[in-house]
Amino acid sequence: MGEEGTAMRMVLCETEESRRTYTLNSFGQTISSYEELCYIISGQYLYFLTEGIPEGMREWIEEELGLVLPAEEETKKQLEHIIGYRNYFTVPEQRMLVQKMRTAYLYSSVRKHKMLGDLYLKHSRYLSAYHAYQKSLSGLMQLKTKEQQEVLYHTGLCLTRMFRFQEAKEFFKRSCRLKENKKCQEAYFIVSYMHGDYQKFLEDGRALSFTEEQLSEIHENISGMEERFSGSEESTALKKIDYHRKKPDDLMTRRLTWSMLERWKNEYRREIV
Incomplete structure (x- = not known):
């Protein structure tokens, strides 16, 4: 019995487990x-x-x-x-x-597929989420601004887990341009940083109207986060992985999110196998 006023629910299990699942x-x-x-x-x-x-x-x-x-x-x-x-x-x-x-x-097809993508994403089914969001992109303007931003941001997240970083960056950029959002900006700059070219990083930042002084500070902050990962056993092991059939070069092997990338890779592999 629970305390008085506590919401409780009893479920009557009147069935046995089925012969087959x-x-x-x-x-x-x-x-x-x-x-x-x-x-x-x-x-x-x-x-x-x-x-x-x-x-x-x-x-x-x-x-x-x-x-x-x-x-x-x-x-x-x-x-x-x-x-x-x-x-x-x-x-x-x-x-x-x-x-x-x-x-x-009664929801529109665009809204249903956006919500379906959110459901897949909640369950870490990134490839399925990506396909669902793709079906909502053609009618994106039917959604509210906040929902449009979510579709673009979540599509970018799915693409990063598919190792399509350049495409992911473009979706993060589109999401940022709709409305200022810290998590969209963080995702955008991390993906830009992973390309390893400081001048390109500055160029990407200017596209969102950041000043060079702001971008220098952002780059320095991300670099500081990267240093905390370097030298770890996990980082060393990840350097040996053949990412998505492309041998990682020196720039890719020293990037910020080794631990995150391994998790994404494993989740993506489980879904497509």
């Missing part, structure tokens, strides 16, 4: 019960509204849970059948989730 490859999640299915739907209903319920999942639901989802019904209606099938959700929770789905269903 289903893996939602888009997020690398394995489902083995009705309760796990509902948990995933509650957090990722936008994915299903945008992409539909995968055929393999529909078959799993029918064979393992005994719920037949009519193929001719729209995805929103199929999801409503699932969440009302057993007792995972209370009646108020069902109503709230159904209302959320109906609202999201």
Whole structure:
């Protein structure tokens, strides 16, 4: 029992684990019960509204849970059948989730793909997030300025994890030009710094109306951060990695974000394998 006034929720688990599991490859999640299915739907209903319920999942639901989802019904209606099938959700929770789905269903395609990209990014699925953001870029002006900036910034993040740094820098620049934002500027200057050319760094900074004095200080600050990484065992090991089939030159092997790059590389590799 919890303390008085503390919000608590009891979930009645009325199903056993299924004989076989289903893996939602888009997020690398394995489902083995009705309760796990509902948990995933509650957090990722936008994915299903945008992409539909995968055929393999529909078959799993029918064979393992005994719920037949009519193929001719729209995805929103199929999801409503699932969440009302057993007792995972209370009646108020069902109503709230159904209302959320109906609202999201009415969003424009551009907004849906932006939100889907955000969902993929939350789960570190960078390649999938990139493709989702690409679908929203053609109608970017339909979004509010803050959302436009997020699409551009997040696209840049995805590109850095794909080792496409020059393209990433251009998206960070576009994001910065929409509205001043510290995290966009930091990402832009770090990628610029990684190219290793001080004159190019100054040129990139001038494109955002920074003075040479400001840029000198920024460059010095990033360089100071880099020195804290140099000489570490991780840095030494990373120098030996053949980045994206390109042998790293001396400039690349001494850069700021060795530890970050290894994490990105591993995450990217897990997604594309």
